[in-house]
Amino acid sequence: MPGALRAARHRTARWAPRTGLRWKLSIAIAAVGALVAVVLSLVVHNAARASMLDSSRDVQDERVLAAQRIYESLGRLPFGAEIDDPALPAPLAAAAARGERATYVAEEPGQALDVWAAAPLPDGRVLSLHTRFTDRYAVLADLDRVLVLGSAAVVLGGTVLGVLIGGQLSRRLRQAAAAAGRVAQGETRVRVREAIGGRVRDETDDLARAVDRMADALQQRLEAERRVTADIAHELRTPVTGLVTAAELLPPGRPTELVRDRAQALRTLVEEVLEVARLDGAAERAELQEVALGEFVTRRVRALAPEAELTVRRDAVVTTDPRRLERILGNLLVNAARHGRPPVEVTVDGRRLRVRDHGPGFPPVLLSGGPSRFRTGSTDRAGRGHGLGLTIAAGQARVLGARLTFRNAEPGGAVAVLWLPGSPPDTPHP
Structure with a gap:
């Protein structure tokens, strides 16, 4: 398969040493x-x-x-x-x-x-x-x-001088790279110039200011797009709700079922677009509770996907938002059922939650760049879904301070793993 061939080529690429x-x-x-x-x-x-x-x-x-x-x-x-x-x-x-x-x-x-x-x-x-x-x-x-x-x-003095000067420059560049990575992860308040600090002004400061200006410009564009998306979805919510209500009043029959199905799909899409817009706004906060993960997942899987195979290897008590955790689990199960093949396996191992199916696996574009809205990886445009399920799951995981990873298993199947944090979100790690 193309994804596997690409990965094999990447693994056999010539190794290049990395020096600081x-x-x-x-x-x-x-x-x-x-x-x-x-x-x-x-x-x-x-x-x-x-x-x-x-x-x-x-x-x-x-x-x-x-x-x-x-x-x-x-x-x-x-x-x-x-x-x-x-x-x-x-x-x-x-x-x-x-x-x-x-x-x-x-x-x-x-x-x-x-x-x-x-x-x-x-x-x-x-x-x-x-x-x-x-x-x-x-x-x-x-x-x-x-x-x-x-x-x-x-020679020794020159080496020591090089280590000192190069170490200072390397430290500033590493701090700039770390700050830029945090900005890329959605921490819009982080500024690279403030992160590198220092009294000496050099080219590193020029680079940091350029990255900050670029981040500000991108943030403004993203915020404008988010507002437009949220406004459109919000304006559509009322007429779509009216459409769903009107569809319920139609006489029974096959045309009525088609209208109701499409109206409900449109309503779900509007709600998901609003949720994505809220997650993109980075204003969401988790409502934390202590949850026994094994028992929680067991109840949700029985309700959402009774046919899934559930294994609790090791239970753990985590501090998280149950509603958001249920949303992530539900979206992963829906994605496995919609794009994969049975059996769907759900495994709880401590603070790690794993969902696997036995279908064709995730598309290479998702593995390389992460979930993308309105992109399902399917070449069939008549297929169900809008590519928002995994996007919402990844956004909810960020709110929980968790890490959601995607990979393909051998010989086949998609694997999504949710790593819940050891400490609550917005709490500094020791």
Whole structure:
């Protein structure tokens, strides 16, 4: 069936991970902070290393020049200098052969820099010396550690900052979404801007004000439509009542029965339209009483649908409006009898009331969007009903603070479940 095929396609859709704005912003700030920290660390490391090499070369060049002067004047070798050192690097030997004084740096992984310096002597020999600058290597190692720690601190600080900023923004957006959801459920007094609060003004406030303006405009249109519907139904009530009374005075016969049936159907429609208009006005209040749900449902089912199969698994005492609860139960039973097939099963399980039939099930449009007035899901326009029964049931459930859900059972059948609240309507939950 199309509804089942659609649901199967929906279940097999590719799963997409959902991440909050807080973590997205934190990851972005941490990534940017890490990139900046790495680039700056590399720049500082290379600049410090180049400065250290230049300084070491200058020191070693001054030392070899001083050693050459001392050797030429006093004949001794200071600073550990040597003549024609066999370990002299080839580039230095080549420079000395050209009569140039030069320096050379030998680097080995994990070891201090070995800086050489060589100068040619007048007799053709080469005076050289080399020194490991362990102190400067230690300074460079300390600098690297400081850079690593500083980069980690930057990333950690950026992450914390992202969590704080993103958390505040995410909290405001969640509050706005929750307030918008309450408005969609019919709480017309809720305003998104008041719900998010805060002293800081940002784009979230602009979004909240836009949603509030849209909600006000929609509420005004809905209220105007409700008033028009209520006025029309109210004006029709008197002539329809007169029509029903006049039909009762007609002589017996098949035409009279048809007139009476259609007149009564029109009267029922007018009454249901008035009830829907009152429920849409959000002015209805429940008259609360304590009710033993199992006993209450048992009596009503025996009176409304004696052929239904009733099961009380677990009884419960609820605080609700018996008249509205009976209206919901009656509409669910009528819908099951009119659009489903027997057997109709009614089950009471604590505060949960379940009505199931074994017909074709609810249409997909009802499962996706909820009950809609003047839409029965039947393609036969000659069928009975105006699509108001489930609409009225859902509206009465809202007045009771209850939750009414609809689904299809396997292998077939429509299931309506009414979840009565643990606390009375209009009473804050703990």
